[in-house]
Amino acid sequence: MSQAEPVEPETVERTRLPGAPEPMHEWPGAGGLTIRGDAWGDPNGRVVILQHGGGQTRHAWKGAGEILGDAGYYAVSIDARGHGDSDWAADGAYEPDMNVEDLIAVSAALGAEEPILVGASMGGSTSLLAIGQERLAAAALVLVDIAPKVEIEGTKKIREFMDQKPEGFESLEEVAAAIANYQPHRKRPRNLDGLAKNVRLGSDGRYYWHWDPARRDRKWSMKNYRASLHDAADNLHLPVLLIRGGMSDVLTEDGAQAFLAQCPQAEYVNVTDAAHMVAGDRNDIFSGAVVDFLRRAVPPS
Numbered sequence: 001m002s003q004a005e006p007v008e009p010e011t012v013e014r015t016r017l018p019g020a021p022e023p024m025h026e027w028p029g030a031g032g033l034t035i036r037g038d039a040w041g042d043p044n045g046r047v048v049i050l051q052h053g054g055g056q057t058r059h060a061w062k063g064a065g066e067i068l069g070d071a072g073y074y075a076v077s078i079d080a081r082g083h084g085d086s087d088w089a090a091d092g093a094y095e096p097d098m099n100v101e102d103l104i105a106v107s108a109a110l111g112a113e114e115p116i117l118v119g120a121s122m123g124g125s126t127s128l129l130a131i132g133q134e135r136l137a138a139a140a141l142v143l144v145d146i147a148p149k150v151e152i153e154g155t156k157k158i159r160e161f162m163d164q165k166p167e168g169f170e171s172l173e174e175v176a177a178a179i180a181n182y183q184p185h186r187k188r189p190r191n192l193d194g195l196a197k198n199v200r201l202g203s204d205g206r207y208y209w210h211w212d213p214a215r216r217d218r219k220w221s222m223k224n225y226r227a228s229l230h231d232a233a234d235n236l237h238l239p240v241l242l243i244r245g246g247m248s249d250v251l252t253e254d255g256a257q258a259f260l261a262q263c264p265q266a267e268y269v270n271v272t273d274a275a276h277m278v279a280g281d282r283n284d285i286f287s288g289a290v291v292d293f294l295r296r297a298v299p300p301s
Contacts, residue, residue, distance in 0.1 A: 012168070014200035014208050016085075019193060021059070023085045025076075027109040030101030033087040037078035037106075038062070041069025046139070046300050047112035049103065050077040051123025053146075053277070055162045055211060057084035059197045060120070063283040064290065071291045072300030073116070078106055080122065082212035084197075092214040096225055099126040104136050113137075116298055118290065120144035120279065121158075121250070125229055132232020139298045140239040142290055145251045145276050147242065147259035148229040154250035154276070157182070163216055168206030175199055175207055185247065185275055233262045239297035240265060243289060245281065246272035267293060 023036035037058045048068055050061040058077040068075035079086035081102055082094055089098070103126055107115050117127035117138050124146035130136040161182045169175045172192045179198075199207045240263055244256045253270070260266055269289045274281035294300075 012202040012204050012206075012208070014202050017196035017199065017201055020196040023058070023079070027078075027106045029081060029087070029105050030098055031089070031091075031093065033081055033089060033102070035078050035081065035087070035102055035106055036085040037076055038065065039069075039074065039076045040065040041072070041074045043074050045069075045072055045074040046298060047107075047110055047115040048073045048075045048294075049107065049110075049112070049115050049117055050075060051099075051103065051117070051119040051126055052077070052080065052083070053121030053123055054080075054158060054215075055083075055209070056120070056277070057197060057210060059084075060277070060280060061118075064118075064279050064287045067283075067287040067291060068294075071295070073294070076106075076110065078102075080126075082215050084210055088212040088214070092217060092219070094212075094215050095220045096125060096129060096228075099123075100130045100133075100135060103127070103130050107136060114139040116140045116142070116294060118142040118144065119146070121146050121276065125225075128229055128232050128236075131238065132235040133228075134235070138238060140241075140294060141236065142241045142243065142293070143259075144243050144278050144286075145245050145248050147251055147255050148226060148233050148262075149255040149258045150226075150250050151252055151255070154248065157249065158276075162209070162211070165209075166213060166216070168202055168204065168208045169199070170206060172199070172207060183275070183277070185281070230262075233259060236263050236266075239267075239293075241267045241269065241290070241293045241297075243269045243271060243278055243286060245274035245276055245278040246270050247275040248278075250276045 024038045026036045029035040052060045061077040065075040119127035124143040279286045
């Protein structure tokens with residue numbers, strides 16, 4: 001009997017794992033896609049839109065969202081296109097500009113006049129472009145471990161992490177090991193149930209990351225992208241807070257200071273014992289800094 005031909009990973013049907021939290025809300029994105037997410041606080045409060053980094057999901061903001069909601073804001077955390085529970089782009093449209101278009105669409109659907117934008121890494125870049133290119137008016141901006149000047153080696157590690165195992169993982173233990181290798185400073189969880197938010201179960205019985213594999217095929221110039229971020233940073237005229245993870249290999253102190261020179265009104269917090277994923281490493285310090293900044297810059301009422 002001949003062996004069955006291996007299944008191409010891109011053609012494997014992927015389903016959410018049992019126990020994965022259902023999104024609370026959904027909104028129309030750009031190009032007919034549906035963007036999904038969660039929210040905390042009074043819907044009549046001032047809107048804070050939380051955007052995660054590449055390879056993350058809306059769940060990265062759960063702790064911060066709850067704290068912002070308790071502080072009087074309406075905190076909305078969205079899954080970026082091709083991530084989590086949001087739709088995948090059938091045409092592979094994952095250019096940074098499309099993330100901006102999704103942000104604009106969600107903001108309009110929320111009826112948010114000048115929302116507060118909080119973004120980590122990819123999400124911060126999306127916010128920076130939206131405001132700096134004058135495509136979305138915002139009341140305040142919080143950038144989390146991202147600025148126009150980032151380290152190539154640090155961003156390379158993120159890409160390598162996202163690109164690993166395109167053929168899928170054999171077990172959740174293997175998934176946990178991959179995450180632990182990428183985040184050695186974090187204690188590895190004993191209970192693997194939380195991984196249900198990070199992976200999908202393939203029809204071939206293997207586990208796949210929650211993001212669309214088509215995102216690996218970058219169709220834009222990184223050089224031009226960085227230049228557009230730099231230009232956008234020159235055009236910020238609103239309250240800005242930059243939060244850096246002190247152990248980050250993506251945004252160094254030099255990169256942070258370069259941004260602060262560009263944007264002199266910006267406030268700065270360095271969370272010394274956090275790495276690139278600041279909110280996940282030290283949500284207590286992160287959320288406290290954000291709430292303190294927003295209460296002074298843009299009160300919740």
